[in-house]
Amino acid sequence: MYDRLGYWLASFALVTLLLVGGCTSPDAASQASDTSVQPTQARNSQMSNLPQLEGKATVVLTVKGSPITIEVDGTQAPITAGNFVDLVNKGVYDGLVFHRVVRQPQPFVVQGGDPQSKDPNFRGQLGTGGYIDPSTGRERRIPLEITPEGADSPIYSQTFKTAGIAQQSPALPHRRGAVAMARSQAPDSASSQFYITLADLDFLNGDYAVFGYVTDGMSVVDTIEQGDRIDSAKVTEGLENLKIN
Known part of the structure; x- marks a missing residue:
C-alpha cells in the first residue's frame, strides 16, 4: 500500500511538471478555458482553421549534431x-532549448518548444511561452485531441x-519515445511546447495528447540535458499531407 501511495505521489508530482506555466497570463488562461466550453459548431469552425495532417509525416530533430527521427501520426x-508539422516547417523549433529534463526519481520526459528560449539573453521563466501567429498576433492554441483505441475519431x-x-x-499511448503536447490545466491550451517520454508512462494516458513516436535516435534523447538546443527541425517526408486552410 505504501509503495503504491509513493508511486501515486511521485506520478502526481511529475505530471505537474508537464504543465505550461500559468498559461502566460490571465487573459490567455481565459482564452483557453473559453475554447473548451464553446458550442460544438463554433469549436468545430475554429478547429477547421488549424493546420491538419492527413496521414503521416517524418520529422528529424538534430540535437548536439545527432538526429532524432519522429514519425508524426x-x-x-x-x-x-x-x-x-506546420511549426517545424515554419522553422519555429530551430534553436529552441529543452528547458525541462526530468530523470529523477524516475525517468520521465525531456520538454522543449518554448519560443522564448530562442533568445539566449531571455531572463524570464521558460516554459510559459507558445507560438504567436503573426497573422493574428495571438498565441495559437490547439484543442486536446485523443483518440480512444478502436475509435473512428478523436x-x-x-x-x-x-x-x-x-x-x-x-x-x-505514452510508451517510451512518445512525443506529446504539454499544456496548462485548461484542456485546450497546448501551443508549441512538446515532450518526449523517457519511459512507459501509462498514468499520462488519456490526459495528454500523443501525436507520434521517436523511431530512431532515442539514444540521443537519453543524453539531452536541460539547456541543450534543437540545432534544427526538418520535415523529411509527408509534408504533402499537411493541409492548411
Missing part, C-alpha cells in the same frame, strides 16, 4: 500532428476521465 491526431477538449472513459486506452 495524423491518422490518430490530425490537428495535434498538423500543428507540430475526443476533443476532454480528458478520458471527464469524458467518462477513464479505463479506456488511447490509440497512441
